[in-house]
Amino acid sequence: MKTIYLDNAATSFPKPPGMMEAMNSFQRDIGANPGRSGHGRSIDAGRVMYEAREALAGLFNIDDPLSVVLTKNSTEALNIVLLGALAPGDHVVTTGMEHNSVMRPLRYLASRGVDLSVIECSPQGDLDPADLQKALRKNTKLVVMTHASNVTGTIQPVAEVGRMVRQRDGVMFCVDAAQTAGALPIDVEDMNIDLLAVTGHKSLFGPQGTGALYIRRGLEKRIAPLMMGGTGSRSEFEIQPDFLPDKYESGTPNALGFAGLCAGVQFIVGQSLRAIREKEKLITAAFLQRMEGCPDVTVYGPAEADRQTAVVSFNVRNVTPSDAALYFEEECGILCRPGLHCAPAAHRTLGTFPQGTVRFSFGFFNAPGDADAAAEAIRDLLKG
Amino acid sequence: MSGSESHAVILLESVSHALRAEKILKAAGIRCKLIPVPRQLSSDCGVCLRIAAADGERAAGVLAGRLDYFNIAPLEK
Ligand SMILES: Cc1ncc(COP(=O)(O)O)c(C=O)c1O
Numbered sequence: 001m002k003t004i005y006l007d008n009a010a011t012s013f014p015k016p017p018g019m020m021e022a023m024n025s026f027q028r029d030i031g032a033n034p035g036r037s038g039h040g041r042s043i044d045a046g047r048v049m050y051e052a053r054e055a056l057a058g059l060f061n062i063d064d065p066l067s068v069v070l071t072k073n074s075t076e077a078l079n080i081v082l083l084g085a086l087a088p089g090d091h092v093v094t095t096g097m098e099h100n101s102v103m104r105p106l107r108y109l110a111s112r113g114v115d116l117s118v119i120e121c122s123p124q125g126d127l128d129p130a131d132l133q134k135a136l137r138k139n140t141k142l143v144v145m146t147h148a149s150n151v152t153g154t155i156q157p158v159a160e161v162g163r164m165v166r167q168r169d170g171v172m173f174c175v176d177a178a179q180t181a182g183a184l185p186i187d188v189e190d191m192n193i194d195l196l197a198v199t200g201h202k203s204l205f206g207p208q209g210t211g212a213l214y215i216r217r218g219l220e221k222r223i224a225p226l227m228m229g230g231t232g233s234r235s236e237f238e239i240q241p242d243f244l245p246d247k248y249e250s251g252t253p254n255a256l257g258f259a260g261l262c263a264g265v266q267f268i269v270g271q272s273l274r275a276i277r278e279k280e281k282l283i284t285a286a287f288l289q290r291m292e293g294c295p296d297v298t299v300y301g302p303a304e305a306d307r308q309t310a311v312v313s314f315n316v317r318n319v320t321p322s323d324a325a326l327y328f329e330e331e332c333g334i335l336c337r338p339g340l341h342c343a344p345a346a347h348r349t350l351g352t353f354p355q356g357t358v359r360f361s362f363g364f365f366n367a368p369g370d371a372d373a374a375a376e377a378i379r380d381l382l383k384g
Numbered sequence: 385m386s387g388s389e390s391h392a393v394i395l396l397e398s399v400s401h402a403l404r405a406e407k408i409l410k411a412a413g414i415r416c417k418l419i420p421v422p423r424q425l426s427s428d429c430g431v432c433l434r435i436a437a438a439d440g441e442r443a444a445g446v447l448a449g450r451l452d453y454f455n456i457a458p459l460e461k
Pocket residue numbers: 009010073074075076099101146148149150176178179199200211342
């Protein structure tokens with residue numbers, strides 16, 4: 001049986017051939033420790049890291065590539081911001097659609113005296129920016145929210161929130177773009193984003209173990225590093241460097257992975273983000289259309305391709321998400337994800353906690369026919 | 385850059401900064417090469433950019449405002 005991969009929101013598969021070739025050639029021809037040793041191949045490895053920063057900076061309209069901190073994923077990027085910026089007595093605002101990479105650090109911080117406001121979203125997962133505005137206080141230090149939900153794909157009004165936050169002195173705006181980097185346009189200037197957390201292995205087509213955090217220049221003074229150690233710079237000093245990006249990049253990085261990530265971003269630029277979005281929108285729309293008027297299938301979220309990423313969550317009447325996923329894999333060769341998708345807060349918003357949903361997430365490399373196959377599989381399951 | 389030419393080095397904060405400076409200089413048509421930081425200038429284990437001494441002023445001009453910190457020092461033979 002042919003398999004159909006519908007779990008791109010967890011990690012994209014397959015990757016562009018250039019990504020694998022870049023990693024191969026890094027390990028074959030360079031393979032040195034970036035920026036640690038000063039010899040030619042160490043510099044070449046550093047250059048690979050630099051090119052990855054530059055590629056990401058270009059994609060998100062970041063003017064200084066050195067303000068792109070390379071991390072192991074978006075979880076690390078978000079933890080740098082949350083644990084590094086918030087102290088007891090500070091107020092932080094987030095939404096009811098967040099992933100646990102935001103919620104867990106925030107719940108931990110709340111238990112340590114950080115004041116936390118979680119803004120409720122509609123049952124489709126939409127945030128009303130006016131609700132968020134009302135929650136801002138004198139001691140608000142940070143607003144952190146997802147650009148699009150990993151459960152329903154709901155695209156949030158990040159630009160509106162960014163505009164509001166920018167008008168408040170001293171409040172930083174952090175966006176979790178794990179689901180959208182490489183899938184939707186992101187412009188840190190237009191959207192007034194101060195801190196942007198992305199992961200490399202989803203729509204950016206990099207390998208697992210890569211991610212990045214953009215830090216608006218100057219804000220590094222307000223964010224303590226999560227880890228300290230060797231950076232290859234200022235080796236004569238025993239204190240951590242205080243400048244970007246070294247302040248947040250201790251230890252030998254995943255240079256091999258960033259060679260791949262850089263090639264992944266170049267693939268996106270080559271195809272154009274717009275073409276990628278159009279393709280993903282078409283397949284999402286096709287699948288949603290086939291689910292319309294299906295009384296035994298409940299689709300969560302906007303159910304409108306324009307208002308969501310290529311992620312669709314649903315439940316089939318009288319079938320648990322895990323049974324459905326097992327059926328899809330065993331009988332139809334469809335690989336998907338059932339359950340809570342690391343986002344219990346979002347499921348509470350949608351009314352699907354604790355049973356969760358089945359999530360089909362499409363990607364650029366899915367064939368148009370995969371939407372039909374996905375719909376067919378659900379029909380077969382219903383027929384029993 | 386011939387062997388007889390006199391050189392200067394641009395010291396930067398880290399290898400990422402040195403690579404950024406290298407790009408900026410090359411785009412401005414200034415020849416440069418990444419080399420290990422000479423021991424007499426710093427005990428840092430990093431790299432710096434070697435340029436022709438005659439290009440020092442022009443290099444400082446194109447880097448100003450684009451990198452927070454850099455320091456141009458003559459390179460003694
Ligand atoms: C919205 C959102 N935030 C954060 C993450 C965490 O990403 P990673 O596991 O790559 O750190 C994910 C993906 O799992 C996500 O979908």
